[in-house]
Amino acid sequence: MVANGTKVVVLPFNTTVELVLQDTSILGAESHPLHLHGYNFFVVGQGFGNFDSKKDPTRFNLVDPVERNTVGVPSGGWVAIRFSADNPGVWFMHCHFEVHLSWGLKMAWIVMDGKLPNQKLPPPPSDLPKC
Numbered sequence: 001m002v003a004n005g006t007k008v009v010v011l012p013f014n015t016t017v018e019l020v021l022q023d024t025s026i027l028g029a030e031s032h033p034l035h036l037h038g039y040n041f042f043v044v045g046q047g048f049g050n051f052d053s054k055k056d057p058t059r060f061n062l063v064d065p066v067e068r069n070t071v072g073v074p075s076g077g078w079v080a081i082r083f084s085a086d087n088p089g090v091w092f093m094h095c096h097f098e099v100h101l102s103w104g105l106k107m108a109w110i111v112m113d114g115k116l117p118n119q120k121l122p123p124p125p126s127d128l129p130k131c
Contacts, residue, residue, distance in 0.1 A: 008107065011085040013114035018044075020051050020080045023073045032105060035070040038091035041083035042067055048077040056080070070096065085111045088121045 011017065023032055042065040047056060060080060073079050088111050095105035113120040 008090070008110050010110045011112065013085065013088060013112050013119055015085040015111075016082065017085055017109075018080065018082045020078055021071075021073045022051055022078045024050055024076055024078075031075045032073040032100065033070055033096040034073060034093065034105075035096055036083070036091065036093045037069075038087050038089060039083050040067050040069050041071075041081040043071055043079060044082050045080040046074060046078060048074060051078040051080070085109065086114070086119070087111060088113045088119065 021032070021034055023030070044062060044065045045056060045060040047059075056078075057080075065082075071079050071081060091109045091111065093107050093109065094100075
């Protein structure tokens with residue numbers, strides 16, 4: 001079910017994320033170029049019709065998948081992506097059709113800091129104006 005809100009997905013550092021993006025709309029299917037800021041991801045599978053969580057993962061390409069930061073979700077189909085959440089911060093994911101943003105085809109991932117110094121966001125500069 002779709003809902004309006006300001007929720008984000010919070011990920012512990014170095015989490016492996018697998019996401020299936022589905023485009024079988026009751027209003028009419030169309031292609032959606034989805035872009036993830038801050039990351040490249042691997043396109044491990046795609047197909048037409050509804051994603052079948054039992055059959056389709058057996059056909060995923062886990063050997064040499066294509067690496068991208070934008071992927072076209074096929075009209076009337078699906079695409080599966082994977083990435084490792086190893087870049088701390090807040091990262092926007094959205095459809096590249098501007099009108100689709102107003103329809104809700106956008107979200108954010110919050111990736112938490114890791115344990116090591118090079119896995120953490122630096123503090124804000126001392127001269128950063130206060131809100």
